[in-house]
Amino acid sequence: MAIGFDYGTANCSVAHLVESSVEQIPLVGENCYISSTLCAPTAETVSEYLFRCLGIRPANEVGEAVLRRAIKMNREEGIEVDTGDVLFGEQALNLYLEDPKDVYYIKSPKSFLGGMGLRDVQLSFFEDLVCAMMSNVKRQAECHLGETVTQTVIGRPVNFLGRGGEASNLQAEGILRRAANRAGFKDVEFQFEPVAAGLEFESTLTEDKNVLVVDIGGGTTDCSYIQMGPSWVGKADRQASLIAHTGQLVGGNDLDIYIAFRRFMHAFGMGTKRHNGLDIPVTQFWNPIAINDVQAQRKFYAHDNLKELTMLTKEALEPEKVVRLAKLHKETLGYAIIREAEKAKIALEESNDYRAMLDLFSEQVGIEVSAADMAVAIDNPTKKIQALVKEAAQQAGTQPDAIFMTGGSARSTVLRAAVQQVLPDIPVVAGNYFGSVTAGLARWADVCYR
Incomplete structure (x- = not known):
């Protein structure tokens, strides 16, 4: 049996085709979406969990070395790995929020794929994370x-990171393929996420059109200019219909990060000075919330950096703020800060004002955020998205008949207006913001494996 698998930055979902109709498959109760999050007692638990609880072996010698090291470290810590030790989705988030300091938690490991300059053991560990999440989704789908x-057909962005070019994309796709094979998928194909979303939109058309698909997901924004309609439905060779593609690592995570950085981090001392008149380094405020940057996270949460933060607190003119930064480090609260920024982003689609509450355990910090504040805060990622839309239209050389916007962040009125500004005379349409990619992947799976 074949399914479409949207291994997303924010959520994962799967679907299959039943008599020409797409059916999404429930993964958590009746919910068809599971958050792309994982939680375990330690990072090493994940690798041993795959082997000991699921019978999934590493794909190569590097993976075997990672497993041996994980087993050794777990034994030294007195950890006996059990099936219930690794949690996914909302369960993982809830456990992390209860006690951030004493658990290993990761959100959106897809954001790390394609990173250049990483060691083989790091890449192998990312593969274990992806494999654990894919295996969980596969088992839940099979149970239903x-x-x-x-x-399966797995969705992938046009560019995972961009900085490493095609080498980056090949590295990321390789991790996804090996993880899927290890999870039990014998046959694996890939399709660009905006193309998949376009295939779903195409099923609603009664005439051929040129459509610019703009998919603003949790981690990336991808644009595909596609000729689509009844003439193309069901064709296995779509190459002639795919006119242009653009993509970059900018999406919902970036919106959350910029909201947190621009609106929240002043409460932690950003913009304040030391007694000698020097600013506190801005990287100390960016790194803890840059959840899609492995190196930034490692630098901030390094043990030596706590000494630096303690020194900065003593030197600060407003130490009561900077001490919160040290608290953020000690309690590993970066993800919790981003979670509150995400809640602000969602709330401000329905309201002009939102009061964010940052839970630092020792205190609650309230911060007012307006819709106008958010628009200013996300100006940088907004401009990047506009550039991708403009580039795709320029590559195509013709104006599209319609712009199809999809992806969770495409709900943003700020981003929809920004896209419309690039192509002001083209109608913007939308479908299922969260499900279009999954549905299109299911349709393509039916074509690939029929």
Whole structure:
């Protein structure tokens, strides 16, 4: 049996085709979406969990070395890995929020894929994270369907990171493929996420059109200019219909990060000075919330950096603020700060004002955020998204008949207006913001494996 698998930055979802209709498959109760999050007692638990609890072996010698090291470290810590030690989705988030300091928590590991300059052992560990999440989704889907799923089409962005070019994309796709194979998928194909969303939109058309698909997901924004309609439906060779593609690592995570950076981090001392008149380094405020940057996270949460933060607190003119930064480090609160920024982003789609509450355990910090504040805060990622839309239209050389916007962040009125500003005379349409990619992947899976 074949399914479409949207291994997303924010959420994962799967679907299959039943008599020409797409059916999404529940993964958590009746919910068809599971947050792309994972929680475990330690990072090493994940690798041993795959081997000991699921019978999934590493794909190569590097993976075997990572597993041996994980087993050794878990034994030294007195950790006996059990099936219930690794949690996913909302369960993982809730456990992290209860006690951030004493658990390993990760959100959106897809954001790390394609990173250049990483060691083989780091890449192998990312593969274990992806494999654990894919295996969980596969098992939940099979439980609902009552049959084994062995074939899948996985969505991928046009560019995972961009900085490493095609080498970056090949590295990321390789991790996804190996993880999927290890999770039990025998046949794995890939499709660009905006193309998949376009295939779903195409199923609603009664005439051929040129459509610019703008997919603003949790981690990336991807644009595909596609010729689509009844003439193309069901064709296995779509190459002639795919006119242009652009993509970059800018999406919902970036919106959350910029909201947190521009609106929240002043409460932690950003913009204040030391007694000698020097500013506190801005990287100390960016790194803890840059959840899609492995190196930034490592630098901030390094043990030596706590000494630096303690020194900065003593030197600060407003130490009561900077001490919160040290608290953020000690309690590993970066993800919790981003979670509150995400809640602000969502709330401000329905209201002009939102009062964010940052829970630092020892105190609650309230920060007012307006819709106008948010628009200013996300100006940088907004301009990047506009540039991608403009580039795709320029590559195509013709104006599209319609712009199809999809992805969770495409709900943003700020971003929709920004896209419309680039192509002011083109109608903007939308479908299922969260499900279009998944549905299109299911349709493509039916074509690939029929």
